[in-house]
Amino acid sequence: MxxxxxxxxxxxxAASRGRSARLPRxxxxxxxxxxxxxxxxFLLLPIIMIAVVSFWDYDFAMMYPDFMTLxxxxxxxxxxxxxxxxxxxxxxxxxxxxxxxxGFWVAYFLAFYVRTTGMQMxxxxxCTVPFLTSNIIxxxxxxxxxxxxxLVNSMLIEGGFISAPIEWLLYSDFAVVLAMVHLYTLFIxxxxxxxxxxxxxxxxxxxxxxxxxxxxxxxxxxxxxxxPGMAIGTIFVVTLVMADFSTVQVMxxxxxxxxxxxxxxxxxxxxxxxxxxxxxxxLAVVLLMVAGILRVVDIRKEL
Amino acid sequence: xxxxxEKKTGITRRTLLKTGTAAAxxxxxxxxxxxxxxxxxxxxxxxxxxxTGVSNLNAVAQKCKEDLGITLEMTAMDSDAAAQRAVTQPDxxxxxxxxxxxxxxxxxxxxxxxxxxxxxxxxxxIVPLFITGKLNPESEIAxxxxxxxxxxxxxxxxxxxxxxxxxxxxxxxxxxNADTLGIRPDLVGREITSWADIMDPAYKGxxxxxxxxSIGIMDAAMIMEAMGEIKYGDKGNMTKEEIDKxxxxxxxxxxxxxxxxxxxxxxxxxNLMSSGEVVIQSMWSPAVAAVRSKGVPxxxxxxxxxYRAWGGGLGLAKHLSGAKLDAAxxxxxxxxxxxxxxxxxxxxxxxACMETAKQYMSEDEWGFWVEGKPAQGDILSPDGQVMxxxxxxxxxxxxxxxxxKVSCWNSVMDEDRYMVRRWNEFIAA
Numbered sequence: 001m002x003x004x005x006x007x008x009x010x011x012x013x014a015a016s017r018g019r020s021a022r023l024p025r026x027x028x029x030x031x032x033x034x035x036x037x038x039x040x041x042f043l044l045l046p047i048i049m050i051a052v053v054s055f056w057d058y059d060f061a062m063m064y065p066d067f068m069t070l071x072x073x074x075x076x077x078x079x080x081x082x083x084x085x086x087x088x089x090x091x092x093x094x095x096x097x098x099x100x101x102x103g104f105w106v107a108y109f110l111a112f113y114v115r116t117t118g119m120q121m122x123x124x125x126x127c128t129v130p131f132l133t134s135n136i137i138x139x140x141x142x143x144x145x146x147x148x149x150x151l152v153n154s155m156l157i158e159g160g161f162i163s164a165p166i167e168w169l170l171y172s173d174f175a176v177v178l179a180m181v182h183l184y185t186l187f188i189x190x191x192x193x194x195x196x197x198x199x200x201x202x203x204x205x206x207x208x209x210x211x212x213x214x215x216x217x218x219x220x221x222x223x224x225x226x227x228p229g230m231a232i233g234t235i236f237v238v239t240l241v242m243a244d245f246s247t248v249q250v251m252x253x254x255x256x257x258x259x260x261x262x263x264x265x266x267x268x269x270x271x272x273x274x275x276x277x278x279x280x281x282x283l284a285v286v287l288l289m290v291a292g293i294l295r296v297v298d299i300r301k302e303l
Numbered sequence: 304x305x306x307x308x309e310k311k312t313g314i315t316r317r318t319l320l321k322t323g324t325a326a327a328x329x330x331x332x333x334x335x336x337x338x339x340x341x342x343x344x345x346x347x348x349x350x351x352x353x354x355t356g357v358s359n360l361n362a363v364a365q366k367c368k369e370d371l372g373i374t375l376e377m378t379a380m381d382s383d384a385a386a387q388r389a390v391t392q393p394d395x396x397x398x399x400x401x402x403x404x405x406x407x408x409x410x411x412x413x414x415x416x417x418x419x420x421x422x423x424x425x426x427x428x429i430v431p432l433f434i435t436g437k438l439n440p441e442s443e444i445a446x447x448x449x450x451x452x453x454x455x456x457x458x459x460x461x462x463x464x465x466x467x468x469x470x471x472x473x474x475x476x477x478x479x480n481a482d483t484l485g486i487r488p489d490l491v492g493r494e495i496t497s498w499a500d501i502m503d504p505a506y507k508g509x510x511x512x513x514x515x516x517s518i519g520i521m522d523a524a525m526i527m528e529a530m531g532e533i534k535y536g537d538k539g540n541m542t543k544e545e546i547d548k549x550x551x552x553x554x555x556x557x558x559x560x561x562x563x564x565x566x567x568x569x570x571x572x573x574n575l576m577s578s579g580e581v582v583i584q585s586m587w588s589p590a591v592a593a594v595r596s597k598g599v600p601x602x603x604x605x606x607x608x609x610y611r612a613w614g615g616g617l618g619l620a621k622h623l624s625g626a627k628l629d630a631a632x633x634x635x636x637x638x639x640x641x642x643x644x645x646x647x648x649x650x651x652x653x654x655a656c657m658e659t660a661k662q663y664m665s666e667d668e669w670g671f672w673v674e675g676k677p678a679q680g681d682i683l684s685p686d687g688q689v690m691x692x693x694x695x696x697x698x699x700x701x702x703x704x705x706x707x708k709v710s711c712w713n714s715v716m717d718e719d720r721y722m723v724r725r726w727n728e729f730i731a732a
Contacts, residue, residue: 170580254565255557257730
């Protein structure tokens with residue numbers, strides 16, 4: 001946005017030519033105004049308010065305008081926060097690794113093995129079918145599958161593979177990661193598919209002509225070119241996992257904590273300033289992570 | 304408010320002006336509307352009720368409209384949200400339907416006006432549990448925020464609660480019950496007699512407790528004391544050391560894998576139990592009924608240490624005056640006159656005015672729900688579903704047996720904030 005404004009202003013004639021010329025010079029600003037207003041009102045302002053509130057004092061019912069760092073001291077000084085962040089990061093890393101792996105191969109299959117564009121679109125739409133129903137439903141439907149008397153356990157028991165139900169299928173880290181992978185894989189498939197489709201096929205032919213094996217083509221041609229898509233998908237998945245509370249609560253049976261769940265607990269107890277302080281810390285952590293990803297991969301190539 | 308009145312009268316310039324002024328008066332704050340009683344008399348009266356307990360019973364609103372012509376607008380919310388709303392938006396409601404421990408937090412803020420008992424038609428029918436704290440003259444007063452300790456004030460303006468019953472009632476009691484552990488009799492494999500049984504290694508990975516700090520900590524306290532781990536001065540008002548000890552005990556149990564889950568909502572507790580994930584857990588009585596209605600055996604097991612009780616009532620907002628205040632009194636009197644009481648009794652709760660409720664219940668219903676007798680015929684829920692087959696006896700028996708064995712009331716502690724913080728550590732651990 002900013003770049004565009006600069007360009008057009010520079011292109012406009014430098015000297016003012018009276019009233020009629022002023023409008024075209026204003027035009028880019030007017031064009032930028034709606035987005036500025038929307039982002040300002042609905043993104044910037046709330047974030048500033050959260051930051052302000054995070055310094056306030058509170059009791060069970062009220063918040064008192066103040067400037068105290070106690071909320072941050074309580075947040076950062078508690079082992080619970082650190083443990084919860086570690087736990088959330090653990091989920092993020094696991095889910096990211098698994099979704100990146102599966103996502104890449106799904107996208108690879110769609111882009112290189114399905115020959116007609118029509119079929120590609122059909123299969124791509126098939127991938128999105130689960131998204132026609134709500135997040136919560138997709139998550140909760142795992143419970144009857146994984147439960148102690150659920151589908152998987154009763155099948156294994158009736159098949160004579162095990163004698164007692166496997167307990168860690170549900171209400172465990174396994175269940176949380178499984179549900180998250182299920183929920184978020186598509187977010188990484190789409191951007192990777194997009195970049196793979198843009199790879200010039202002649203590059204692959206050239207590599208083959210130069211004697212590269214399939215593996216070498218994948219490693220030295222396709223993956224480097226797919227990196228921007230992987231980075232964008234990674235940003236989606238990491239931010240989604242870092243902000244997740246419902247999956248963690250439902251799939252761990254309330255036994256595990258995530259940062260967002262900690263905030264939700266605080267909010268349900270009306271401790272808004274404490275939750276706000278937590279939100280600011282989480283925002284900083286996630287922004288750092290995104291900055292890190294952007295340093296490694298230049299996603300502008302994608303745009 | 305304005306919207307409702309406008310809808311019902313049709314808008315002429317005159318009514319618009321009037322309602323506009325009235326709304327302005329309301330907005331201006333308490334007492335400002337005394338000059339306009341005729342407007343309320345002309346228009347149908349609406350009472351806005353919010354709260355935790357029975358605020359979600361549409362049947363009550365319907366019946367109230369039929370009997371009194373008063374429209375009830377009900378908003379149900381969880382207890383923390385209710386406490387906050389009561390204090391921060393005192394003009395947003397007319398009737399507060401909250402639990403007594405919430406009242407203890409909220410009343411000192413001066414948002415609830417005490418009621419004159421002489422205007423309460425059925426005051427003398429209220430069970431003594433809410434007046435003296437004793438169900439029978441010889442019963443012991445339970446720990447925690449017992450309703451009678453926050454039930455009265457000396458003068459209407461007082462912010463501190465009175466020690467003895469007075470002329471001024473803070474809240475009319477309406478609903479209460481005795482909570483205990485729910486079990487799957489087909490899966491526990493032995494007799495359950497004590498709160499300590501939830502920690503039996505045999506139920507490792509098969510037990511659950513509620514993850515609402517103010518209630519969960521009480522269940523934990525009952526468990527701890529039953530195991531002989533600690534003797535609390537007052538379970539309902541723990542010291543920091545007692546909180547620490549309780550939480551550390553819970554963390555140890557959690558890390559050893561004793562719990563399958565921690566539930567937060569009614570349906571979670573029902574699903575845990577009916578799917579067999581859990582065989583013993585904290586539970587609320589309607590949840591037990593819900594499990595049974597699926598054809599899954601479930602018992603609300605009486606335990607030798609007694610029950611954890613809770614109670615709620617209706618409080619009048621400070622800003623009520625004139626015709627609206629009269630309407631609110633009329634509503635409260637109607638509420639305690641029996642129909643609602645019978646409805647609550649039939650759901651497995653108890654009504655505060657037992658005598659009046661009795662007139663609206665069949666002999667068999669009264670026998671089953673209150674006297675602990677075997678049901679003669681099928682017992683139906685208020686909406687007509689079969690809840691219990693003929694011949695069943697209510698878990699825990701009669702009203703006297705259940706409410707007479709209350710060991711502790713839901714409460715708010717002085718170290719509330721500390722307790723909540725430690726509870727979060729337990730969940731995160």
